[in-house]
Amino acid sequence: MTAIADRDRAPRIARRLLAPVLLSASIGSLLLAVPPLRAVAAQIDRLHPAWAIVAVGLELGSCVAFVVVFRLFFDGVGAGTARELAWTEQGSGALLPGGGVGALAIGGWLLRRAGMSTNSIVDRSSALFFLTSAVNVGALVGAGILLAVSGGAEPVDVVRSGIPILGGLAATAGVLAIPIVVRRSPHRDWPEWLIDLSAGIDRARRSLRAPSWRLLGAVGYLGFDIAALDATFAATGHPLGVAPLVLGYLIGYLANLIPIPGGFGVLEGGLAGTLIAYGAPATQATAAVIVYHAIAFWIPSLGGLVGFALLRRRLAAGEPAAQRPTPSSRSVAASGTPPKYASSTCTKIGFAESA
Template sequence: MPLLPLDETAAPHAQPPPREDVRRRLPGVTAARRAVVLLPLLLLAVWAALDRRAVQDGAVRLAGADPWWLLVGLLFTYLGAVAAACVRQGAIRERLPTGPLVASQIAAGAANHVLPASIGAHAVTVRFLLRQGVPLPRATASIALYSLVRAVAKTPVVLVFVLAAPSAAPPVRLLPQGRTLVLAAAGLLLAPLAAAALYAFVRPLRRPALDFVRAALTDARLLHARPGRVLPLWGGAVAAPLLQAGVVASVGTALGVPMSWPQLLFAFLAASTAAGAVPAPGGIGPVDAALVFTLAGYGTPLPLATATVIGYRALTVWVPLLPGMLVLSALVQRKLL
């Protein structure tokens, strides 16, 4: 009896189409991907609408500034993304592609100004690491190492300024006093106690917490045994605050602030250190107020100090925000995020 040709469309054991073909046939998946791509641009529009007055004031005050020094400040801004990429690479054992890594940090910088306490930047980075095949426990452990190294590296930078250039120290007290000191000490004590209480009483968190601690300690030990990871990890962490301070110094020079570069650099380092504990989006708000008062402590007129802070925010937030959102959308389209 001759065998009849099988109808592939009716065969019960036919191979299912590739997953990518299924996604292309599902309009909901395509629409969801397009929505994710357009979401950063929508957030940008909302942000601009809510803070349009700051944009207008900054543009007016910066109209008479030296444009070449503003370009130098913008260069420092994008070099900050390169420094962040160095720290990210130093905090992970796998070799990451250089171009996409730097692009992810440009996108992370834009996301960082939408959510508080660097949540947006860390979320973008974790997604990028997952796309590169890094397991989730080690990806989150690299975020913890990144944050710890960035915080620790700023301390010797400030001390070097105090010891090498004592004239750069502002004529104001830098250490907290009174209730501020009590609140800071209470925060340092309550944070580990709260973590221990969560671990003791919330059992579903025990296994993920142990995996996270093991991954963090193992990666930290292995990474510090490799010079190819230690140098970008700590070198980028030291360079990052100096590059941010360089933006403030460039804007101050462009506006004619009567302060030297060491004083401008130290003013930002002191202000960002004092206000870094407040979980505001990108540090916007606390750092701005602290920087204005620090510049005024040097004798800078308050309107000029305010213009310097507005210029700093323009170069670190508004000017890079649109390119950063476009890079974020491009990375989502190319499935790198």
């Protein structure tokens, strides 16, 4: 039955790839057909190819960085399996509606097939999500402060910098409050998913207290991706300042929450609109975003397809995916993790193997 299901799944993945291709063709036709957008098409045609190649390399670096930090939280999974899972999650995030939400769902399903318990999947996946989100929030607040300091006291800059700072701090406070509330009401009948989520937040926080070089993966995952967008701006001949670039990127990416396959159309609109609001020239911003999204879509998508194919073959061959807990992973009880999760929690950080 599994083999039949896998065979049926392959055409569905192919259809998901076909939809973005058709959407890309539609966007290209629109650029050529609508007069105001012809300037954007002309700008894309004049892009400096060397900077486009740099953007591809930076996007690849972002994907590799995600593999690095993924293995920090899933160190109980075999190295090869973990790499394939990480690439598959990234491909799912690029292909499926909802971006990261779809990637988490696909990753959870594959981890369950690999033999990991549901509680452990939610715990570790939420820890990975909250750690990478913490980097995003830190960048958002930092860029807001930088814009406020460099932009003077103009009302527009106060609003454009103040809202991201307040939003980032409020989101951080809300997330950190979840495990505190759960721990202070141990006798309340909390939903299982909320308890697992709380454990994931605690795990992400503990990872910062036990430094590992793999934590750099969370920084590189965001940093290289923003740098890829910066490279496409440089390709237009109009590089953008650090603060507007980071703020425009992080706020604009919220458009990806709209459930459109591949984020085509909505992500371009969200990114370009926000970057223009932060001072980017309209034509150059639109051209840079279109090229960036093409790169940010195809690099993880192709890597994800390869990763999924290798992972499916590995699981079909019956290779063990989950490794036996190490002695250091059994010492988790001393780290403050609730006893019900001690069996599925691992504090060992993998320094020995590369990404």
